[in-house]
Amino acid sequence: MPPACILFLSAQESIDLAAPELKPWPPRHMPRRSAPIRTLVACALLAAPVAAGATVIYRWVDENGRTHVSDVVPEKHKRSATRVDSGAYQVSPQRRQEAEERAAKENALADEAARRRAVAPPPVPGSAAPLPVATKRPAQAVTESADCPTWWRLFRESQECFGAFRTVGGGIQAEAFDKCNPIRSPEPKCGPFRP
Numbered sequence: 001m002p003p004a005c006i007l008f009l010s011a012q013e014s015i016d017l018a019a020p021e022l023k024p025w026p027p028r029h030m031p032r033r034s035a036p037i038r039t040l041v042a043c044a045l046l047a048a049p050v051a052a053g054a055t056v057i058y059r060w061v062d063e064n065g066r067t068h069v070s071d072v073v074p075e076k077h078k079r080s081a082t083r084v085d086s087g088a089y090q091v092s093p094q095r096r097q098e099a100e101e102r103a104a105k106e107n108a109l110a111d112e113a114a115r116r117r118a119v120a121p122p123p124v125p126g127s128a129a130p131l132p133v134a135t136k137r138p139a140q141a142v143t144e145s146a147d148c149p150t151w152w153r154l155f156r157e158s159q160e161c162f163g164a165f166r167t168v169g170g171g172i173q174a175e176a177f178d179k180c181n182p183i184r185s186p187e188p189k190c191g192p193f194r195p
Helices: 003-018 034-053 093-119 148-163
Strands: 057-061 067-070 082-084
Antiparallel strands (some): 057 082
């Protein structure tokens, strides 16, 4: 029994002896059965912090291959359970201090960044670089003076662009014409493609 419990018992006994009129409930004519229970509860509460640091932890693997870690082991796994040193997972005072210092530095950096954002002047409209304008592919159109290799190159580029918008039935989705320039086949004028 911890020394605090012994001290508690002796203090309770001294109260009973010194001042009988200060006794708590129950009155004298009723038996005092709850006093030992209160004493045991008080001792258990005083001993709880000591026992919490000394908890024994076990590790075992069940029939499904899952690893379990607990202070309570089921009966069927008691033979295979191994005791784990819980002290190995305690944070040392030095490591705790290092973590607190790192957290303080990160908080200071975050506060500094927030302060800079609050002090920075707002951006001037129009000062940012203009967004690129989406152009259609191919960007160049075929003219009457276009030579056959250029026309074939533009036609292939147009076909590649429209290819991404082809449907299963062979049609072309409407948004394809927002991104692609249609180029007619150069075959009637230039003949079949020759690489």
